[in-house]
Amino acid sequence: MHDTDSFARMPALDSAAQPPLSELLLVFEKEVDVSFKDELYRVRDNGAVLRCARPQLRRRPLDETWTFGTLNRHSGYPEIAGHVVHRIVATAFHGPCPSAEYVVDHIDTNRQNNRADNLRWVTRLDNILLNPITRARIELEYGSLEAFFENPGASFLPNMEWMRAVTKEQAAESRKRLLAWAQTSQNGGGGSLGEWVYHPATPGIRQAEARGKGPQLTAAQNEALAMPEFEFPITDRPVRIPGAVRRTPIVEPEPLDRESLTPGAIQRKWRTPTEFPQCPAVAGDGALRDYLVGLVPGAVFSRNQYGENLVVEAAIGPDNIMSVVCSAPPNSVKGWTRAKVYVEGGLFCHESGGMFFEEAGAMKAHCIAIGAPHEQYGETIDDYC
Secondary structure, eight states: OEEEEOOOOOOOOSSSSOOOHHHHTTOOSEEEEEEETTEEEEEETTSOEEEOOOTTSOOOTTBTOOBSOEEOTTTOOEEETTEEHHHHHHHHHHOSOSSTTEEEEETTOOTTOOOGGGEEEEEHHHHHHTOHHHHHHHHHHHSSHHHHHHSTTSOOOOOOTTOOOOOHHHHHHHHHHHHHHHHHOOTTTTOOOOGGGTOSOSHHHHHHHHTTSSOOOOHHHHHHHOOOOOEEOOSSSOEEOOSOOOOOOOOOOOOSEEEOSSTTEEEESOOSOOBOTTOOSOOOTTHHHHHHHTOOTTOEEEEETTEEEEEEEEEEOTTSOEEEEEEOOTTOSSOEEEEEEEEETTEEEEEEEEEESSHHHHHHHHHHHHTOOOGGGOOOGGGOO
């Protein structure tokens, strides 16, 4: 891991609006190089990442570009090339994941705040019990921790609309408000999280509330809002950053997982209820290899109301994740699909790996997934679509 201290000033803002992401990318104090999943990244402490181009290979569309990632609207986490950004940032600034039992904890529970000081490696249980904000949000959703542990598979924390990439100063102030809210919120009594977390001043909100035109804030929210206004010194003169700048309605994301039509299987990022005819009945030891035996070319991999997907090629990659390339039903806009299959929680998880215009595009993604050479497929239309 190579470490480079660096700092870039952000251009002066024309207004007091939330700084656009293109400007937030430029404000950082430290930049390091890190290897993650066989790729080399440059990573900034503000949560921005840049995937380095591979020597002597064709440059890919996402190479050499600073980004906070593309938001996965199912999970709420920013991703780059299918990898969640927070794991890349955590690896760069806090070292590799200690073991498979560890996850990255977003300390302020804002899944889009991937600043290095907002991330830490913790076990899943510690993530629930030791983070007071996470604990308060569980109590808000379930009513109590006991109810959560009785049914942890139920929908959890559906409201992600308030999450966003933030400045260093906003991160510090919003964390204080979230902690204040968590300390005064008991068993769901604190109200939901929203734009009030970022709002620097309370009088306007309270006046609107009194007139019946604003949000009806709880006592916990009002107490958390009773924080001093902060300034963001990004130029020679301080620029005041208000918090409530978005007016989009809160829309709960679709669930990440769905039960499939095949017993013992679930679907991830896969909306249509689907049957998997070759799927084994039990996800025991060696289950993926048993599954692979039936995935010969031409076999039916999946079947739903839109038709059947027939196997073109299947293989198990180095992470014990099976990649399956299929031809799509004849009436599909894109004629090829790829799926990931793995065992999780005693179930076969079938995760969509995308649809492709060209077989070469699907096979290229397949080879990358299983760690096989893929240069023979060259550049495809799917690299840009």
